[in-house]
Amino acid sequence: MAEGVLNSARAMSDSRTEHPPEVALVMGSRSDWEIMEHAARQLEELGVRWEARALSAHRAPDALFEWLAEVARRGAQVVIAAAGGAAHLPGVCAAKTLLPVLGVPLPSGSLQGLDSLLSIAQMPGGVPVGTLAIGKAGAVNAALLATAILGLKEPRHRKAYEQFRRRQTERVVKDSVLGL
Numbered sequence: 001m002a003e004g005v006l007n008s009a010r011a012m013s014d015s016r017t018e019h020p021p022e023v024a025l026v027m028g029s030r031s032d033w034e035i036m037e038h039a040a041r042q043l044e045e046l047g048v049r050w051e052a053r054a055l056s057a058h059r060a061p062d063a064l065f066e067w068l069a070e071v072a073r074r075g076a077q078v079v080i081a082a083a084g085g086a087a088h089l090p091g092v093c094a095a096k097t098l099l100p101v102l103g104v105p106l107p108s109g110s111l112q113g114l115d116s117l118l119s120i121a122q123m124p125g126g127v128p129v130g131t132l133a134i135g136k137a138g139a140v141n142a143a144l145l146a147t148a149i150l151g152l153k154e155p156r157h158r159k160a161y162e163q164f165r166r167r168q169t170e171r172v173v174k175d176s177v178l179g180l
């Protein structure tokens, strides 16, 4: 049944479908895309191939596990997993894969994402999730960290990340003068 779900599921947006994804982006709900889109845009800017799914650990666990195994088989090297509230998704992904999992806590209605942050960061020892900041900053940083990880093996990713950091520094220094 999960296979059917996956086969019929439409990708939110896959960057370059003819090539396998390097980063697997997953989130608990389509409502998370508004923030996680920033991760996808950052990866895109750095020339990293990605594929994204909204697959809740609670609502669609079998489809999640199936996609995770399948995207790893196709070559994904890093998983970015984002969720809000009782944010089990990154931990569940980490339990099912040996790929590094970067967790992005998303803002939630009642606790503004503190619940998500603690759910993702407070993993018991043995199954790590690298936890980023809440919301957009975390989404962007997850993409940058994923690129840095890919850069350990892939010179083009190392170069893209280096350039990003250099340009960012140049911009900050250029705009550093303050006055009345």
Ligand code: RP5
Pocket (backbone or CB within 6 Å): 027, 028, 029, 030, 031, 032, 056, 082, 083, 084, 085, 106
């Ligand atoms: C989590 O619950 C999702 O990651 C999302 O952040 C939150 C709310 O989901 P929806 O009710 O909008 O689908 O699982």
